[in-house]
Amino acid sequence: MHWSELAIELTLMPLVAFVVGLAMVLMMRKIAARLQRRVGPPLLQPLYDIVKLYGKRTQTSHGMLHEIGIVMAVGGYVAAETLLPVPGMNGIAEKGGMITLLYLTMIPSLGLALGVGQCANPNGSIGISRALTAMLAYDIPLVIVIAGVAIHFGTTNLVDVIAQQQAGGIATWGAVQMPLLAIAGLFALQGMLGKQPFEIYVAPAEIATGPMVEMGGKFLGGLFVMQCFQLYTASVLYVTLFLGGGENWIAFLAKAFAVLVIPMSIAFLFPRYRTEDMITMLWKWPVVLGLIGLAFVGS
Amino acid sequence: MTDTEQFPVRVEQPDRNGGNIFSRVFDELTAFCRSRSLFILHYCTGCGAIELPPAMTSRFDMERLGISPMVSPRQADILLITGYVSVKTLKRVMLTYEQMGSPKYVIGICSCTVNGGMYWQSYATAKKLNDYMPVDLYIAGCMPRPEAVITGLRQLMDKIAAGEANGWEDYYRRYDYYLGHQQRLFGETWQTPTDVIAEARHYGLFGPETLGDHTRLLEQHQAPLEALEMQLGLGAPDEVKA
Amino acid sequence: MTGSLDFLLLLSVVGVPLAALLAPSVVGRWLLVLLYVVQLVELALLGSGDGARSAVSFSLLGHSVGWQLDALGWFFAMITVAAAGFSAAYAAGEWGTLNARAGLSLRWLYVGLQVNVFAMLVLLAAGDMVALFIGWELTSWAGLLLMLLAGGEAIAAARRYIVYAIAGGMMVLGGLLMTLAAAGSLQFDAVAAAIPTVGTSALWAITLLFVLGFSVKMATMPFHLWQAPAYAFSPAPASAFLGAISARMGLFAIALVAIKLIGIVQLDRLYLYFDALNLRNLLAWVAVFTAILPTFVAMKQNDARLLLGWHGVGQGGYMLLGLVMADSLGSAGGLLHVFNHATYQAILLMAVFAVIHRTGTADLNRLGGLVARMPLSFLAMLIGIIGLAGLPPMNGFVSKWMIYRALILEGQPLLFVATVISTLGTVLSVYKLLHNTFLGQLRLEHETVKEAPWSMTIPMLVLCVVVFVTGVAPGLVLEYVAAAQQALGLAPVAFILGGIDSPAGTLDMIWVTAILLAGFGIGAVLFYLMGGRSRRVHQLDNYAGGHFLTADVRYQYSDNFYAGLMHRIRPWYRGSFAWAEEALVSTFGAIATAARGFFEQANPAHWVLVGTTLITTWVMWHALV
Amino acid sequence: MTDLTLAVALPLLAAFVRPLFNAGALRWLGQLIGPVVLALVTVILFAHWSTFSEPFAIALGGFAPPLGIAFYVDRMALLFALAVPLVTLLLWPGDDGADGARRQSLTLLLAASLTGLALSGDLFNLYVFYELAAVASYGLVAGNGSSAGYVAAFRYLMISALGSVVGLLGIGLVYxxxxxxxxxxxxxxxxxxxxxxxxxAFAMLAIGFGVKAEMFPVNGWVPEVYGAASRRVAALLAGLASKLAVLVIVRILLLMFPSDEARQLLLVLGILGVVSGELAAYQARDMARMLGWSSIGQLGIVFIAFSLPGEAGLVAGVAAALHHLVVKSALFVLAGPWGGAIDRLRGAATVSALGAGLFVLFALSLLGLPPLPGFWSKFLVIGGLADAGTALHYLGMAAVLTGTVIEGAYLLRVITTLYAPPAGSPAPPRQRGSDLLTAGLFGIALLAAAVMIDPLWQTLDALAVSGVDTAAYQQTVLAAQEAHP
Structure with missing residues (x-):
């Protein structure tokens, strides 16, 4: 591949992710509104929020790390998007693979954790402690799923995973081949998105939005951007592993949005679990499902 | 419905003619976004808070206007004072107000925030909110119905879009005035953790009335509030502790 | 110019009296650091994989004993000498002066360090099994020297250590002599040649004795209890050195004996029952549990040193796991992790001890917010924990990635999942360490704290550079890892400068890092160039639900940091191993008391009569039958 | 050749002459007589050792072996005989008390009888020398005049006397x-x-001679006696006397009972000795007793070693015995001022660094830290056990290895106590110069052995070759018999 082509891909992939992510945020809020018989926000509401937050005239920083934390949170996702293949663009997906992607997506969280840590606000610290706990909870089923998929396709290269699924049509999709893992993956997805019933680390009424408690202005704006990336990454990863990736942009976007509808519809029907209940929940059903699925993959 | 115009709000109109066309368009755009995205810190000081849930939920749905509730003052744009403010509460209100990021807007809901309302004779309530902080909008009533709240919020949105909701700047520019009222109520040792004067300097919001007698009084006892900047501690090695 | 093994060993022997002589003065200590540099240069000149043989050899009791440094030993030796050098430098300046004034014997510290290096070189360069055992025992006892120095709680830990160490040593001795009985020789070649002919039960005994004996030093389960306190409570440089490399001697010995001499094929031959679970699987699972349980024990610690000590135990599990996978990728990952762990663990311990140096405590509930006062130490710890947690772009990620990949490709999803659980536990635990030490509220009494002196920060920062550079370009180290693999008789890993090149999934850290840094760059542009200005505020200007914060109020979340998680998993911390150890000791004590009672009875002469009566009865019975 | 008889006769004579010079003008002669005689004997024996070519027998006074006293001299006998005056000299009791003369003459008596044990080629003579040694040791143990000493001596006397009776019974059975x-x-x-x-008969003989050799289960006297007797006496008994008793048992085993059962009996008793001794030592809170129990354990190892068939067993046994001789004697000497409760020793390293260093050296050798000689003796013992390869031998291996671990636990307890910061008052006890000198000499011997381990091993190997050669023994002794019809 020519370097200029690569450079264009590397620029476009995060941009696409951001734009799609904005739409996904809007969809999430719309779904919530419709479920509550509300009208919901206007089309550009996610953008308004971000622009407003960046445009705040006075903003509070708790120190360099607080700022770097946001830089890492956004920058880490910008980097991670280039490892996630989309139709026609592979970026550097072949140089990393799914394990690298999985670990790279921890970088934004780590950055956020650093930034929050410096805020010296116990609500934030509790939030991070809960977020990490949640990660421990949902990553176990997630890792089982990833291991199953990697073994099934015999590779950790996401480009190969997509190619193999697209070669055989729907019958070779991960979701068809490994339905149990796909279901387990949905649980993990719910946890990954941090939506109800797993919304333990935001918990506005309890710990004042946890990690976000001291975030205002562009600090919060950065986190809104990060949320766009987060939704995009989770959904596209799921599409890549189980739904054959994107044959073309239309199919790709349709799948990506469709995948998100499930956790979002569930989210607004439930209250929040307590931390320990979330752990119990995620270590029980999806893990059992995943392990059974894994046994089928292995055989 | 209450005519909010009869309660004057002190607003200083800055010069809006400077800058080139791009920055004006940009400012317009930002102002529009500001008006279309309002996060309410609903700080429930009194009975009026009960009118907010209907305003938020399916009947009136504030979110369609881009208004949503927020928890921490850092995140919020609007400070809703929803009822009578006792002296003790007002201290917290001040603390919270100063911690919010500007532009920030204060809305006083219920008559109590306007003139003390039915608590007029109480020794323990602050009667007139705009003595202590710039109030952008009052929604009178006891209590105002959700329709009034929504209408009020819409009016605020219009003011923001028009660049008129600048009470927060007034707080910086005339800090001494507000501080004086606060000191009168809370005592001479009154201090918040936010260094408003330093902020005014930092953001270029320093006005002729930012400093005055009251801020001098404040400086006499104010604990230092400089940020804990990173220190490398270079130089000669430490004198060894015995 | 090439180096000579004899000269190296001579250098390190001469270093011992030199250390005793020079350690008390600052200049002397820097000269000793120089001595490590010289040793390192000498080692580097020897080169990896030349198999430099020492001219010194003995014939002892009919066994020829000699030394030869192959690529595996060289790899470990480089890490050892470098770790000692960094530790020595760390203590050379203000740390040494201050602690000497507080009563620490720098003489013993530096002598101990050098004796350890010498003992480890003797072990790593062993040319036969007698030399191996000599080195092994010397290493065990040399470690004790460092552990005993700090006094206080270190003494109890050291006593416990030495019982474990002697037990391990005795198991090894048993295995050694059973090998001698089975193979008739203790030369590596002869043993390797004889092993395939050894019967299953004898092989079981030999392998188990060796592996168990060596794994005592690795602190793999169930021998994991001693290590964390023993390493943690040593003086700072000793702790950094021991934590970085000492336990890895066990891995070296396991690699040498179990992989090279006995061979992975033989391990596969040893089935636990029928053909369901063989010794290799068993080892892999032991390794995984060693990776998991100590990590979660670490998470509960409130002493930063202990927290790191427990992680040291846990990380050993990864190395063993990678090694017993024995494919080119996994074993390379295991060996690479030795290097990686040594680098970041040294940084972490140094950073923690720098904090102790300045604040006098390692209690995670009594620190916080120090990033404002000790930013360099913070940076070091940050890089260290990224390495320890195995996140890109630090080197810990690369070795872990290789192990994960090996597990997936070898069809071991359960092991893979278990390993990731350990990694996640590590992430949680190290964030707690970083947060409770450097983030959050700065305590009033720490407002005047200063950054650690240069003599302490520079070793940390140099190691940080190493961690980062070898994370971005792991090929630099993988070259030697591949050589070590060849020395072990394993297929060498196919590496590129940036990582691993393989058709089943490539890792190119140069790309990953570049993209990550580019991402950060974009993030920084988005953050710093766009949006309004921000202003840094005092930590007390903070949301507290309307509460007025003052400096004397503790506004920090540190104790029971993962409360929700602990609520769920606390019942799982049964302390079964500690309980079992205690039960063993007290049972043993009871038996010992009974034995003492035998000797303290009023009239022991009865036993003469009892014996005689028994004998007579026996004779009469024979006469009758 | 006959001058070898002097090795027994001279100390014996000196033992009886010594009290004559207890006072008066010739007191200095009394002081001198013991060391001079022992030195002389050492020289005689060393001359024999250095010129030794092949085993020979001596019939004392020209009486033929069945009737007369027969000495049989091979390398092993010479080695142990040589050790007797040498070690006695090193552990020579000073003349500090009123009963100094008595102690010295008893020591000389002990030396004479122990040399006799080493050289004697006749079961009855062995018994006589053994009894003589026993009598001397009773006196020495009780010699410090304390009530604990008397109690311990009485305890010792009871076991020893009963043991002697059983031994005599065994001799009778053989006859x-x-x-x-x-x-x-x-x-x-x-x-x-x-x-x-x-x-x-073998079992009875083993019990009889085993009392002094601290063999399980007739070693109940050990901790009491070592705890109560003066440390130099304890060192003599633990280091030297026990080894000669072991030698007797080994001789009997090799010559009279070359059966597997006998070896197994020795092995089992050895295992029990290791286990019981080390376990008891683990619970000891008193230095001398701890060393006593430890010595029971070590002698268990020696028995285990000697129970191994062939030269390997003999080499291992002699190595273990000699190592224990040096190390335990030295440790008992160090335990002189450091006797009593171990806790008392907190910070003792600060007042006598050399003593602590020596203690560490001996402890490490006892634990078998290579390249100290203790390692090689353990190496030989365990190697032999692994080679023999029966279940019982593996059990023995396990016992020795486990014993070492336990030993490590309690020795380290002492070492860490020595190096702990001092507790304040009372000040930790200080080592005496004379004791340090003695222990230092042992230490030098130990280090020299570590350096010259291979020549030593070759010597032991040669020694073992002749040791196991019972045919040569018969020939030599019976030829001597022919020569004195």
Whole structure:
């Protein structure tokens, strides 16, 4: 591949992710509104929020790390998007693979954790402690799923995973081949998105939005951007592993949005679990499902 | 419905003619976004808070206007004072107000925030909110119905879009005035953790009335509030502790 | 110019009296650091994989004993000498002066360090099994020297250590002599040649004795209890050195004996029952549990040193796991992790001890917010924990990635999942360490704290550079890892400068890092160039639900940091191993008391009569039958 | 050749002469007599050692072996005989008390009888020398005049006397079955003793001689005696006397009972000794007792080693015995001022660094830290066990290895106490110069052995070759018999 082509891909992939992510945020809020018989926000509401937050005239920083934390949170996702293949663009997906992607997506969280840590606000610290706990909870089923998929396709290269699924049509999709893992993956997805019933680390009424408690202005704006990336990454990863990736942009976007509808519809029907209940929940059903699925993959 | 115009709000109109066309368009755009995205810190000081849930939920749905509730003052744009403010509460209100990021807007809901309302004779309530902080909008009533709240919020949105909701700047520019009222109520040792004067300097919001007698009084006892900047501690090695 | 093994060993022997002589003065200590540099240069000149043989050899009791440094030993030796050098430098300046004034014997510290290096070189360069055992025992006892120095709680830990160490040593001795009985020789070649002919039960005994004996030093389960306190409570440089490399001697010995001499094929031959679970699987699972349980024990610690000590135990599990996978990728990952762990663990311990140096405590509930006062130490710890947690772009990620990949490709999803659980536990635990030490509220009494002196920060920062550079370009180290693999008789890993090149999934850290840094760059542009200005505020200007914060109020979340998680998993911390150890000791004590009672009875002469009566009865019975 | 008899006769004579010079003008002569005699004996024995070519027998006074006292001299006998005056000299009791003369003459008596034990070639003579040694040791143990000393001596006396009776019973049994007590002749009659009665005789002999050799289960006296007696006496008994008793048992085993059962009996008793001794030592809170129990354990190892068949066993056994001789004697010497409760020793390293250093050295050798000699002796023992390869041998291996771990636990407890910061008052006890000198000499011997481990091993190997050669023994002794018809 020519370097200029690569450079264009590397620029476009995060941009696409951001734009799609904005739409996904809007969809999430719309779904919530419709479920509550509300009208919901206007089309550009996610953008308004971000622009407003960046445009705040006075903003509070708790120190360099607080700022770097946001830089890492956004920058880490910008980097991670280039490892996630989309139709026609592979970026550097072949140089990393799914394990690298999985670990790279921890970088934004780590950055956020650093930034929050410096805020010296116990609500934030509790939030991070809960977020990490949640990660421990949902990553176990997630890792089982990833291991199953990697073994099934015999590779950790996401480009190969997509190619193999697209070669055989729907019958070779991960979701068809490994339905149990796909279901387990949905649980993990719910946890990954941090939506109800797993919304333990935001918990506005309890710990004042946890990690976000001291975030205002562009600090919060950065986190809104990060949320766009987060939704995009989770959904596209799921599409890549189980739904054959994107044959073309239309199919790709349709799948990506469709995948998100499930956790979002569930989210607004439930209250929040307590931390320990979330752990119990995620270590029980999806893990059992995943392990059974894994046994089928292995055989 | 209450005519909010009869309660004057002190607003200083800055010069809006400077800058080139791009920055004006940009400012317009930002102002529009500001008006279309309002996060309410609903700080429930009194009975009026009960009118907010209907305003938020399916009947009136504030979110369609881009208004949503927020928890921490850092995140919020609007400070809703929803009822009578006792002296003790007002201290917290001040603390919270100063911690919010500007532009920030204060809305006083219920008559109590306007003139003390039915608590007029109480020794323990602050009667007139705009003595202590710039109030952008009052929604009178006891209590105002959700329709009034929504209408009020819409009016605020219009003011923001028009660049008129600048009470927060007034707080910086005339800090001494507000501080004086606060000191009168809370005592001479009154201090918040936010260094408003330093902020005014930092953001270029320093006005002729930012400093005055009251801020001098404040400086006499104010604990230092400089940020804990990173220190490398270079130089000669430490004198060894015995 | 090439180096000579004899000269190296001579250098390190001469270093011992030199250390005793020079350690008390600052200049002397820097000269000793120089001595490590010289040793390192000498080692580097020897080169990896030349198999430099020492001219010194003995014939002892009919066994020829000699030394030869192959690529595996060289790899470990480089890490050892470098770790000692960094530790020595760390203590050379203000740390040494201050602690000497507080009563620490720098003489013993530096002598101990050098004796350890010498003992480890003797072990790593062993040319036969007698030399191996000599080195092994010397290493065990040399470690004790460092552990005993700090006094206080270190003494109890050291006593416990030495019982474990002697037990391990005795198991090894048993295995050694059973090998001698089975193979008739203790030369590596002869043993390797004889092993395939050894019967299953004898092989079981030999392998188990060796592996168990060596794994005592690795602190793999169930021998994991001693290590964390023993390493943690040593003086700072000793702790950094021991934590970085000492336990890895066990891995070296396991690699040498179990992989090279006995061979992975033989391990596969040893089935636990029928053909369901063989010794290799068993080892892999032991390794995984060693990776998991100590990590979660670490998470509960409130002493930063202990927290790191427990992680040291846990990380050993990864190395063993990678090694017993024995494919080119996994074993390379295991060996690479030795290097990686040594680098970041040294940084972490140094950073923690720098904090102790300045604040006098390692209690995670009594620190916080120090990033404002000790930013360099913070940076070091940050890089260290990224390495320890195995996140890109630090080197810990690369070795872990290789192990994960090996597990997936070898069809071991359960092991893979278990390993990731350990990694996640590590992430949680190290964030707690970083947060409770450097983030959050700065305590009033720490407002005047200063950054650690240069003599302490520079070793940390140099190691940080190493961690980062070898994370971005792991090929630099993988070259030697591949050589070590060849020395072990394993297929060498196919590496590129940036990582691993393989058709089943490539890792190119140069790309990953570049993209990550580019991402950060974009993030920084988005953050710093766009949006309004921000202003840094005092930590007390903070949301507290309307509460007025003052400096004397503790506004920090540190104790029971993962409360929700602990609520769920606390019942799982049964302390079964500690309980079992205690039960063993007290049972043993009871038996010992009974034995003492035998000797303290009023009239022991009865036993003469009892014996005689028994004998007579026996004779009469024979006469009758 | 006959000057070898002097090795026994001279100390014996000196023992009786010594009290004559207890006072008066010739007191200085009394002081001198012991060391001079011992030095002389050492020189005599060393001359023999250095010129030794092949084993020979001596019939004392020209009486032929069945009737007379027969000495049999091979390398092993010479080695142990040489050790006696040498070690006695090193552990020579000073003349500090009123009973100094008595102690010295008892020590000389002990030396004479122990040398006799090493050289004697006749079961009855062995018994006589053994009893003589026993009597001398009773006196020495009780010699410090404390009530604890008397109690311990009485305890010792009871076990030893009963043991002697049993031993005598064994000798009687042997005589009853074979009609001779000459070891050489008994060796030719090996098959006559290879039955249950013979084995019983062996067991009885083992019990009899085992009392002094601290063999399980007739070693109940050990901790009391070592705890109560003066440390130099303890060192003599633990280091030297026990080894000579072991030698006797080994001689009997090799010459008279070359059966597997006998070896197994020794092995089992050895294992029990290791386990019980080390366990008890683990619970000891008193230095001297701890060393006593430890010495029971070590002698268990020696028994285990000697129970191994062939030269390997003999080499291992002699190595272990010699190592223990040096190390335990030295440790007992160090335990002189450091006796009593171990806790008392907190910070003792600060007042006598050399003593602590020596203690560490000996402890490490005892634990078998390579390249100290203790390692090689352990190496030989365990190697032999692994080679023998029966279940019982593996059990023995496990016992030795486990014993070492336990040993490590309690020795480290002492070492860490020595190096702990001092507790304040009372000040930790200080080592005496004379004790340090003695221990230092042992330490030098130990280090020298570590350096010259291979020549030593070759010597031991040669020694073992002649040791196991019972045919040569018979020939030599019986030839001597021919020569003195």
């Amino acid at each position: 009853f079955k074979t009609g001779t007590l000459n070891l050489a002749e008994l060796a030719t009659l090996g098959n006559e003793l290879a039955d249950p009665q013979g084995l019983a």
